[in-house]
Amino acid sequence: MAKNDPLIHHSPLGDYQARKSVHPKRIDGPFRRFKWLIMAVTLAVYYGTPWIRWDRGPYAPDQAVLVDLANRRFYMFDIEIWPHEFYFVAGLLIMAGIGLFLVTSAVGRAWCGYSCPQTVWTDLFQHVDRFVDGDRNARMRLEAAPWTWGKVLRRLFKWAIYLTIAFWTGGAWIMYFADAPTLTVDFWSGQAAPAAYITVAVLTATTFVFGGFMREQVCIYMCPWPRIQSALMDEHSLLVTYKDWRGEKRGSMKKAAKDPAAYGDCVDCNMCVAVCPTGWDIRNGPDISCITCGLCIDACDRVMKEVGRPRGLIDYITLDDAKAEAETGVVRPAWKNLLRARTIVYFIVWAGIGIGLLFLLGTRTHTEISAAPDRNPAFTLMRDGSVRNNFTVKLRNMEARPRDMRVALEGLEGGSMWTDEISADAAARSLEFDVPADQTETIRVYVIAPRGTQSQDFSLRVLSLDEQGESDTVETRFETPGE
Amino acid sequence: MANNQRIDEPTGTETVGHEWDGIEELNTPLPRWWLWTFYATVIWAIGYVIVYPAIPLLEKGTEGLWGWTSRGQLEDSVADVAEDRAPIMAAIADTPIQDLPLNEELMTQAVAGGAAAFRVHCVQCHGANAAGSEGYPNLTDDEWLWGGNMQEIEYTLANGIRHPGAPLTRTSAMPAFGRDGILSAEQISVVTDYVLSLTDRGPANAAGAELFAANCTVCHGADGGGLRAFGTPSLNDAVWLYGSGAEDIRAQIVAPRHGVMPAWEDKLDPATIRMLAAYVHSLGGGEDFMEVAQPADEVDGEE
Numbered sequence: 001m002a003k004n005d006p007l008i009h010h011s012p013l014g015d016y017q018a019r020k021s022v023h024p025k026r027i028d029g030p031f032r033r034f035k036w037l038i039m040a041v042t043l044a045v046y047y048g049t050p051w052i053r054w055d056r057g058p059y060a061p062d063q064a065v066l067v068d069l070a071n072r073r074f075y076m077f078d079i080e081i082w083p084h085e086f087y088f089v090a091g092l093l094i095m096a097g098i099g100l101f102l103v104t105s106a107v108g109r110a111w112c113g114y115s116c117p118q119t120v121w122t123d124l125f126q127h128v129d130r131f132v133d134g135d136r137n138a139r140m141r142l143e144a145a146p147w148t149w150g151k152v153l154r155r156l157f158k159w160a161i162y163l164t165i166a167f168w169t170g171g172a173w174i175m176y177f178a179d180a181p182t183l184t185v186d187f188w189s190g191q192a193a194p195a196a197y198i199t200v201a202v203l204t205a206t207t208f209v210f211g212g213f214m215r216e217q218v219c220i221y222m223c224p225w226p227r228i229q230s231a232l233m234d235e236h237s238l239l240v241t242y243k244d245w246r247g248e249k250r251g252s253m254k255k256a257a258k259d260p261a262a263y264g265d266c267v268d269c270n271m272c273v274a275v276c277p278t279g280w281d282i283r284n285g286p287d288i289s290c291i292t293c294g295l296c297i298d299a300c301d302r303v304m305k306e307v308g309r310p311r312g313l314i315d316y317i318t319l320d321d322a323k324a325e326a327e328t329g330v331v332r333p334a335w336k337n338l339l340r341a342r343t344i345v346y347f348i349v350w351a352g353i354g355i356g357l358l359f360l361l362g363t364r365t366h367t368e369i370s371a372a373p374d375r376n377p378a379f380t381l382m383r384d385g386s387v388r389n390n391f392t393v394k395l396r397n398m399e400a401r402p403r404d405m406r407v408a409l410e411g412l413e414g415g416s417m418w419t420d421e422i423s424a425d426a427a428a429r430s431l432e433f434d435v436p437a438d439q440t441e442t443i444r445v446y447v448i449a450p451r452g453t454q455s456q457d458f459s460l461r462v463l464s465l466d467e468q469g470e471s472d473t474v475e476t477r478f479e480t481p482g483e
Numbered sequence: 484m485a486n487n488q489r490i491d492e493p494t495g496t497e498t499v500g501h502e503w504d505g506i507e508e509l510n511t512p513l514p515r516w517w518l519w520t521f522y523a524t525v526i527w528a529i530g531y532v533i534v535y536p537a538i539p540l541l542e543k544g545t546e547g548l549w550g551w552t553s554r555g556q557l558e559d560s561v562a563d564v565a566e567d568r569a570p571i572m573a574a575i576a577d578t579p580i581q582d583l584p585l586n587e588e589l590m591t592q593a594v595a596g597g598a599a600a601f602r603v604h605c606v607q608c609h610g611a612n613a614a615g616s617e618g619y620p621n622l623t624d625d626e627w628l629w630g631g632n633m634q635e636i637e638y639t640l641a642n643g644i645r646h647p648g649a650p651l652t653r654t655s656a657m658p659a660f661g662r663d664g665i666l667s668a669e670q671i672s673v674v675t676d677y678v679l680s681l682t683d684r685g686p687a688n689a690a691g692a693e694l695f696a697a698n699c700t701v702c703h704g705a706d707g708g709g710l711r712a713f714g715t716p717s718l719n720d721a722v723w724l725y726g727s728g729a730e731d732i733r734a735q736i737v738a739p740r741h742g743v744m745p746a747w748e749d750k751l752d753p754a755t756i757r758m759l760a761a762y763v764h765s766l767g768g769g770e771d772f773m774e775v776a777q778p779a780d781e782v783d784g785e786e
Contacts, residue, residue, distance in 0.1 A: 016513050019514060019515070217514060221514055374612065380767065381721050382624055383626050383721055388623075390623075446767050
């Protein structure tokens with residue numbers, strides 16, 4: 001195979017390959033505009049969410065989305081998750097995973113092309129390149145130019161913008177973990193936790209390096225997701241495809257005018273390569289480098305329009321449809337691939353988990369009791385022959401207000417109980433507690449039963465003394481020495 | 484093998500020249516920055532080996548320029564914790580034990596600190612959760628030989644029971660009625676039956692009652708309820724330190740066993756003893772203070 005064959009894109013020489021700079025050209029078109037939209041939405045969500053306020057009353061934070069690690073609470077608008085309900089978060093992560101499967105099997109690497117943070121921030125940094133250094137040709141010239149003061153200053157200016165964006169990105173992250181306005185003040189006055197500064201420093205550094213310099217290298221060499229994607233895609237998944245049966249043999253307009261039968265639609269203008277954010281030549285076929293962002297489709301459609309040929313020489317198409325189109329020339333609409341057994345099953349599983357989580361969320365009670373008997377000693381024999389068992393009882397008040405709760409013994413004939421606060425003289429079969437807002441109250445409960453009581457199961461029932469009247473029961477065991 | 488290098492047609496990449504059952508490997512070049520990352524880790528490792536303990540030698544390993552040891556790190560963090568706790572320990576040492584429950588925060592800290600100290604100094608005899616065993620009192624019940632309020636518990640902790648050489652130690656001894664021939668074997672049987680009758684485990688016998696009144700009442704009380712001034716156990720309740728059966732009781736009358744508890748005053752600081760008292764008192768059987776404001780070092784007899 002000849003050295004100058006276009007299919008040889010790796011130099012067969014050497015063990016290491018220097019990164020080839022990518023200078024994508026500006027392009028406009030439906031996919032570029034869609035990319036703008038996704039970028040605007042994702043960045044707005046990322047930077048803006050921590051600043052949304054949400055009134056939860058005097059006993060809970062007023063930040064709409066807050067991961068309160070110190071107090072082990074996760075707030076998301078009207079939803080509050082406690083650590084023991086972490087399965088909600090696990091469920092969301094599973095949904096995110098299956099969602100990625102669903103998206104990948106239906107529309108291929110759409111995640112990579114539009115919404116992956118690496119893609120969004122790379123795109124943002126490439127716009128900065130364009131803003132500071134001009135479009136593709138100007139940037140290529142500047143890169144090749146010697147290091148004059150002008151170039152140094154220009155580079156420093158650009159990297160300063162990179163750094164500002166990177167710092168902003170790292171700074172926004174920590175706002176999810178504390179009250180954003182307070183943390184901002186603390187951060188700038190040097191009073192925030194060391195973890196905040198370390199997190200910002202690390203995320204600033206990774207954003208600066210990954211977005212400003214590594215870019216497509218992250219996708220090609222570091223990211224595990226493309227490796228998994230190849231197992232999730234099939235012949236019905238959308239791919240950005242160069243329709244070689246239509247395009248080949250490539251040749252300029254001039255050549256094609258001379259011998260129309262010998263040449264295809266591709267005018268070999270290289271626009272698809274020039275606009276590619278990862279520097280891939282889509283005409284070489286699908287590759288890990290192709291994140292399927294569709295910018296080459298925009299570029300090619302524009303050229304095809306100019307030269308008066310039908311659009312879609314490069315287009316989203318599945319392997320099956322491509323084969324059919326190559327053989328029969330019939331163009332099948334891409335959306336017909338969305339509905340098929342695989343995507344429907346993924347969707348049902350995804351939606352099923354979602355509905356299940358919503359159901360659990362809607363039916364959970366905000367009052368819970370648990371009781372852990374002391375194992376050692378399992379019982380204490382008292383002077384009068386009665387038997388005492390000690391329990392660690394937890395009353396969970398998941399409402400953002402203090403509540404009175406009554407705990408009552410169910411079963412255990414003749415039994416009564418007291419606590420460290422309520423003395424043994426006031427022992428009773430039911431006790432009342434004031435449980436603080438949004439807290440778990442841990443109480444040592446001493447349960448005593450008269451002489452001759454046998455080991456038996458019994459229950460503790462909690463009832464909230466408010467209009468909700470929620471209750472919960474826990475079964476536990478009373479141990480005695482027996483006869 | 485290595486001379487089979489060729490250009491792979493579909494990818495245009497050179498193969499490495501090896502072939503296993505028809506499978507060849509493409510010689511895709513590694514990105515150069517990957518190589519720099521590797522060099523960076525090597526340099527990091529060299530620095531690590533220099534500043535941290537790393538290379539094992541015959542006697543001991545290299546110590547590293549920074550002199551770091553895991554033991555030293557532990558000592559530092561223990562010292563940090565001790566420093567954090569110092570104000571609380573000082574406050575506990577300065578607070579008379581009867582005032583401790585008035586300060587909820589201090590009381591919580593004292594009980595927690597006492598629980599930790601208990602696991603170091605007390606579990607050997609009293610068991611992991613103070614449930615005791617034969618001869619070693621259960622501290623979770625409401626039977627207290629020498630008093631069960633925090634003051635009394637603290638005194639017992641500080642001075643011990645029958646601790647040789649401790650001047651203020653609590654002490655008492657029951658005569659060996661059988662071994663020393665004070666009572667005959669038959670008389671001991673009769674008294675044993677009488678003691679059993681105190682807990683409704685047999686009929687009261689007049690002969691036993693007479694012997695009991697003559698020999699036992701002076702310490703154990705007329706009703707067998709015990710006297711805390713002497714640390715005598717009550718004989719009419721469900722709690723028995725050396726067993727509740729007839730044979731256990733008889734053996735104790737013949738040749739009584741007496742436990743010894745160390746005086747902790749010389750071994751532990753006052754704050755720790757106070758915390759231990761608070762913890763033991765919190766185990767469920769603690770008693771309230773009797774009349775307030777008796778000097779702490781006076782041992783009062785209680786009914």
